[in-house]
Every structure is written in structure tokens, then in C-alpha cells.
Amino acid sequence: MTVLSSRNVVKRFTEGKQTVEVLKGVSLEARRGEIVALEGPSGSGKTTFLSILGCILTPTEGRVVVDGHEVDASRPGELPAIRRRSIGFVFQQFNLFPALTALENVEYSLNVRGRKGPAARKEAERVLDAVGLADRTSFLPRDLSGGQKQRVAIARALAGAPPLLLADEPTANLDSVAGRQVLETFRDLAKREDRALVIVTHDPQVRTIADRVAVIRDGLLAA
Amino acid sequence: MVSLARRNLLHDRLRFAITIAGVAFAVTLVFVQVGLFLGLLENASVTIEHTGADLWVTSRNTPNVDFAHTFPETLVQRVRSVPGVARADNLLVWFMQISLPTGTQEGTLVYALEDFAAWDLPWSVKEGRLEDLPRGDYLFLDDSATRRFGPFAAGEYREVNERRLKIIGRTVAARSFTTTPISFVDYGLAQELGSQTLRGKTTYVLVKLAPGADLEAVRAEIRRRLPYNDVFTKAEWAKRSRSYWVANTGIGLNMYLTVFLGVLVGVVVVALTLYTSTMEHLKEFGTVKAIGGSNRDIYRILAEQSVIAAVLGFAAGALFALAAAPGMAKAGLQLIITPGFGAAVLVGTVLLCLAASLVSFRKVAALDPALVFRG
Numbered sequence: 167m168t169v170l171s172s173r174n175v176v177k178r179f180t181e182g183k184q185t186v187e188v189l190k191g192v193s194l195e196a197r198r199g200e201i202v203a204l205e206g207p208s209g210s211g212k213t214t215f216l217s218i219l220g221c222i223l224t225p226t227e228g229r230v231v232v233d234g235h236e237v238d239a240s241r242p243g244e245l246p247a248i249r250r251r252s253i254g255f256v257f258q259q260f261n262l263f264p265a266l267t268a269l270e271n272v273e274y275s276l277n278v279r280g281r282k283g284p285a286a287r288k289e290a291e292r293v294l295d296a297v298g299l300a301d302r303t304s305f306l307p308r309d310l311s312g313g314q315k316q317r318v319a320i321a322r323a324l325a326g327a328p329p330l331l332l333a334d335e336p337t338a339n340l341d342s343v344a345g346r347q348v349l350e351t352f353r354d355l356a357k358r359e360d361r362a363l364v365i366v367t368h369d370p371q372v373r374t375i376a377d378r379v380a381v382i383r384d385g386l387l388a389a
Numbered sequence: 390m391v392s393l394a395r396r397n398l399l400h401d402r403l404r405f406a407i408t409i410a411g412v413a414f415a416v417t418l419v420f421v422q423v424g425l426f427l428g429l430l431e432n433a434s435v436t437i438e439h440t441g442a443d444l445w446v447t448s449r450n451t452p453n454v455d456f457a458h459t460f461p462e463t464l465v466q467r468v469r470s471v472p473g474v475a476r477a478d479n480l481l482v483w484f485m486q487i488s489l490p491t492g493t494q495e496g497t498l499v500y501a502l503e504d505f506a507a508w509d510l511p512w513s514v515k516e517g518r519l520e521d522l523p524r525g526d527y528l529f530l531d532d533s534a535t536r537r538f539g540p541f542a543a544g545e546y547r548e549v550n551e552r553r554l555k556i557i558g559r560t561v562a563a564r565s566f567t568t569t570p571i572s573f574v575d576y577g578l579a580q581e582l583g584s585q586t587l588r589g590k591t592t593y594v595l596v597k598l599a600p601g602a603d604l605e606a607v608r609a610e611i612r613r614r615l616p617y618n619d620v621f622t623k624a625e626w627a628k629r630s631r632s633y634w635v636a637n638t639g640i641g642l643n644m645y646l647t648v649f650l651g652v653l654v655g656v657v658v659v660a661l662t663l664y665t666s667t668m669e670h671l672k673e674f675g676t677v678k679a680i681g682g683s684n685r686d687i688y689r690i691l692a693e694q695s696v697i698a699a700v701l702g703f704a705a706g707a708l709f710a711l712a713a714a715p716g717m718a719k720a721g722l723q724l725i726i727t728p729g730f731g732a733a734v735l736v737g738t739v740l741l742c743l744a745a746s747l748v749s750f751r752k753v754a755a756l757d758p759a760l761v762f763r764g
Contacts, residue, residue: 213762222679222758250681257761261676263393265400274391278682282390322680334762 169252169329169362170196170219175228177214188214190385191228196362198329201353203376204366210382212366213334219364220253220332221245233329250279254323254361258335260315262307268294268318269303272325279326293321296359297351313344317351324355331356333365337372349375393677394693397670405698408662412702412738413709415655419648419734420710420726426644427730428723433566433634434627436500439512444608445626446594447619452637453630455498455565457482457592460618465594467614473602474611478503479591481579484569488548489538497534497549498569501579508595511573516543517558523575529558534570536721549574550582566634568721652741659698660745663691667749671756678758687753691746699742703735
């Protein structure tokens with residue numbers, strides 16, 4: 167089942183009198199349980215494309231459908247609701263809340279998604295257990311290793327069962343061992359929990375877990 | 390539910406302490422300034438509030454109860470004949486000189502009635518019997534006189550306007566705005582002490598209405614019969630006496646200015662600390678947005694932080710002010726903090742802190758969640 171569909175996505179940015187076309191018609195699909203690696207050199211438009219797929223930016227042209235909901239660029243106010251309902255993010259810098267414990271980081275994202283009380287706490291415990299951090303729930307981010315922080319971030323993305331996970335350079339700040347562990351965690355969870363996963367990366371290790379590799383170059387998908 | 394607002398506040402305790410200190414400073418300043426102001430104003434009308442008169446007849450344009458002007462005492466007869474008047478008596482309020490045992494002279498504000506008990510004046514007698522006042526050259530002196538006149542006791546003598554009077558009682562809480570100590574003497578004695586000036590004169594006529602009498606109708610009739618006097622209700626007269634000091638001295642402006650500056654400092658401190666905190670947590674707010682949080686979720690975080698700062702700052706400020714009250718009382722300054730005033734300050738503090746958080750909110754509302762992808 168297709169969770170993510172983008173067709174001929176174009177994105178232009180205007181800076182002063184200059185207009186830069188970052189994406190020139192990119193199409194991509196992802197199905198439940200599928201892992202797509204999105205590669206490309208710096209400045210190729212990968213992160214811009216990920217932002218559009220994640221409903222953080224809207225395309226200048228083209229069509230994006232997430233979990234059956236078409237993104238309407240003329241109604242940006244609806245984007246947070248799509249993000250809440252259907253998308254989990256994993257960031258290069260982890261972006262955990264430093265004042266919250268691992269469990270609270272996950273639980274807070276569930277609160278934002280509208281799930282509160284004991285049900286949210288139970289779900290947070292479940293996903294932390296799923297990423298192998300059941301014994302680190304009360305730790306603050308500063309007391310976790312880089313790999314553990316990223317696994318908390320993965321747990322946060324998984325919480326609430328969004329069908330689409332988007333990861334931006336998830337192994338860039340990790341050593342190779344921690345990076346491999348994180349990727350294995352990704353692979354296991356994407357398959358076991360039947361989520362579509364798009365990973366933007368420079369890391370060649372990602373190819374080892376990807377079902378498909380897409381390469382962006384100069385704003386276009388290369389073969 | 391996880392409170393990111395609370396956890397962030399506690400995560401940065403120094404900044405949190407500075408925020409609370411800023412609010413507490415402003416709240417203390419407001420409580421002390423307004424409390425002292427209310428205390429002073431209460432002194433300006435405390436005798437009016439406690440006197441059991443429904444109407445006060447004054448000389449025309451008398452500005453406040455302390456600065457009385459005389460008029461013929463026989464006018465009281467005209468008031469007594471007005472339908473609806475149950476009782477009307479002359480009251481003399483007059484500044485006189487009192488000689489102290491040291492030989493120095495001080496001023497005292499003399500209140501004189503023929504029957505004090507009939508008007509509940511003075512309302513708090515600490516020592517002595519009021520009914521003894523007409524039986525000789527006697528006076529009651531308020532306890533607050535100790536500060537100006539030095540210690541005194543019943544049985545001692547003081548010269549008032551060069552006549553030797555015996556202190557036969559003490560009262561409590563009878564004060565004037567001018568801080569001139571109040572004494573109580575018999576009406577006839579006061580006229581004698583005032584010699585030519587007060588002979589055949591009074592400064593006020595106190596009026597008590599008969600049950601069921603129409604206050605406005607009685608007042609209109611008194612005004613008709615005494616065209617060269619003013620007639621005030623108790624509330625009007627109290628307000629006029631207080632307003633005089635606010636309008637004709639700098640204390641009103643001073644109070645408003647200090648309160649404004651205190652509030653300004655508090656708001657600026659809260660706005661700045663919240664703003665710097667927000668700037669440091671911009672990426673976190675971006676993350677909240679990226680995971681689906683709306684601007685409303687963000688404002689809820691900022692609002693919760695500002696309300697917590699407001700409530701804790703208010704509590705600290707109120708405690709400081711209450712702790713300062715006994716010390717001020719020893720210095721003769723009355724600090725009035727009523728529950729209503731406290732509630733108003735709390736509401737004002739919360740509203741102003743919420744307003745201060747809007748500065749940060751404007752920044753975050755315009756935040757591009759795409760910043761979470763930037764390294």
C-alpha cells in the first residue's frame with residue numbers, strides 16, 4: 167500500500183530578484199514496510215525534498231499525497247495536522263528536548279499528537295522497549311550516548327504509529343558501530359511495524375538496509 | 390501530560406530565579422507603594438468611616454475633615470427640625486497647641502462632641518470612660534500620639550491652648566492624614582479652649598436619619614434650609630477628604646509613577662528572560678512544530694512559563710511585603726493589603742506576564758520548522 171506519493175515536485179526559492187529552482191520535477195513513492203534511501207551530493211535538494219515530503223514546506227508545483235491526504239499548498243494551516251497524524255521525523259542532530267527524560271521525550275510527542283494520560287505513557291514505554299532502551303527511560307539526553315539519543319529519536323518518530331517515517335542523515339553524528347546499530351533498528355522496526363521509511367543520507371551503509379536507492383542530482387532524480 | 394514549559398523552567402534554574410526575582414520585585418513595590426498609599430488615605434477618612442453619621446453638614450467648600458471651617462452652632466437647630474432627622478449634633482474638629490513636659494509645643498487635632506457615645510466616636514477606647522469627659526477639664530489621647538508627644542499615661546496633665554487638662558483615657562487607631570495626633574474633649578471645653586474663634590461656632594453637624602427616612606430627601610431639605618453649607622453623605626465626605634490629598638499633593642502622582650515603574654521593570658525582566666530563553670530553545674520550538682505542534686501549542690508553553698513565573702513571583706513579592714508590614718507599623722506607617730487588593734495584583738501580574746510572553750511568541754510564531762533540518 168502506497169503511503170507516500172509525490173509527482174513532478176518543483177520547488178523554487180526567491181532571494182531578492184533571483185529565483186533558484188532547487189527541485190525540477192521530482193517524483194517518488196514509498197509503500198508500507200519499504201525503506202527508500204535518498205542520496206545526493208550537498209546542495210542537490212535532498213533536504214528540501216524531505217521537507218516537502220514531511221509537509222514542512224509546500225511544493226511550488228507538483229502533487230504530494232501522504233497517507234491518502236493530498237497536500238494543498240494553498241492551505242498551509244492544514245500541514246501540522248498531516249504531520250501529527252501521519253509522519254514521524256528523525257533528525258541528524260537528534261533534536262531531543264534536553265529537559266525531558268527519554269520517556270518524556272517520547273510521551274511529549276504523543277501529547278502533541280493528541281494522545282495523553284496513561285495510554286501515552288504506555289505507548290512511550292512500548293516504543294522505547296522496541297528500540298532497546300527500556301532500561302534508559304529515566305535518563306536525560308545528556309546522559310545518553312549518541313546512538314542511544316538517536317534511538318530515542320526513532321522511538322519518538324515511531325510513537326503514535328505514523329505510517330511514514332522520514333529521517334534526515336540519521337547516522338551522520340554517530341560512529342560507524344552506533345550508526346550500524348541505528349540502521350538495524352530502523353530496518354527491524356520498519357519491517358516489523360510496517361512503516362514506510364525514507365532516509366536522506368550520505369552514508370553508504372544505508373544502502374545495506376534500503377529496498378530502493380534514489381539519487382537526487384541538480385534537483386532531479388537520477389536513474 | 391508532560392509539561393515542556395515546567396521542565397524547561399526547572400532545567401535553567403538561574404534564569405528561572407531571575408525571572409521570579411523580577412516579578413517579586415515588581416509585586417513588592419506595588420504592594421508597598423499602594424499599601425502605604427491606602428494606609429495614608431485611610432488615615433484621611435478613618436474618623437468619618439467610624440462615626441455613626443449618615444450625613445455631614447460642613448461649612449461651604451471645606452476640603453477635608455482635618456481642615457475644618459467654622460459656622461454658627463445654632464444651625465444645628467434647623468437640621469434637627471428637618472423631617473426624617475433622628476438626631477443632629479455639633480462636632481468640632483480643630484487644631485490646638487499642646488504643651489509637652491519637655492516644654493515644647495506640638496499640635497493636636499481636637500475632636501469635640503457633647504455625647505461621644507451617641508456617634509461611636511472614638512470607636513476604640515483602650516483606657517478610661519468616655520462619659521467622664523464632660524465632668525471636668527479632661528481629655529482622651531490616641532495611642533499614636535506617643536510617637537510625637539512621647540510616653541503618656543492616664544492621670545497625667547497636659548496643657549492644651551494653655552489650659553491644664555487631665556488625661557483620663559486612651560484611644561486606638563484614631564489618626565489624621567497630617568499625622569497630627571488626635572485628642573477628644575468635651576464640646577463645651579473645646580469652645581472654651583478655642584476662645585474667640587470657636588465661641589458659638591461649630592465645624593460640622595452630624596446627622597443621623599430616622600428609620601425609613603429618604604436620605605436624598607432629607608439632604609435636599611437640609612440644603613434648602615442651610616444654603617451656605619454643604620451636605621455630604623458619609624461615603625461622599627470620606628471620598629472628598631481622601632481625594633483632596635491625592636489631587637492637591639504629589640502623593641497620588643508619586644504612587645502611580647512608582648507603581649508604573651515597578652510594573653515596567655517586572656514586565657521587562659519577564660519579557661527579556663522569556664525572550665532569551667525562547668531564543669535559546671528555538672530549535673526545540675522548531676521540533677515541536679515539526680512533530681505537528683501548532684502555534685497554539687507553542688503559546689501554551691510560553692503562557693504556562695509566564696503564569697508560573699507570575700504566580701511564584703507574586704507569592705514571593707506578597708511575602709516580602711507582608712513581612713515588611715510590621716516594621717513599617719513600628720515606623721508609624723500603615724500598610725493596607727486587603728484580599729481584594731491582593732487578588733487584583735495577582736490577576737494584574739498574571740496578565741502582564743502573559744503580555745510579556747507575547748514578545749517571545751511573535752518570534753516563535755514566525756519560526757520556520759524547516760530549521761530542524763539545519764545542522
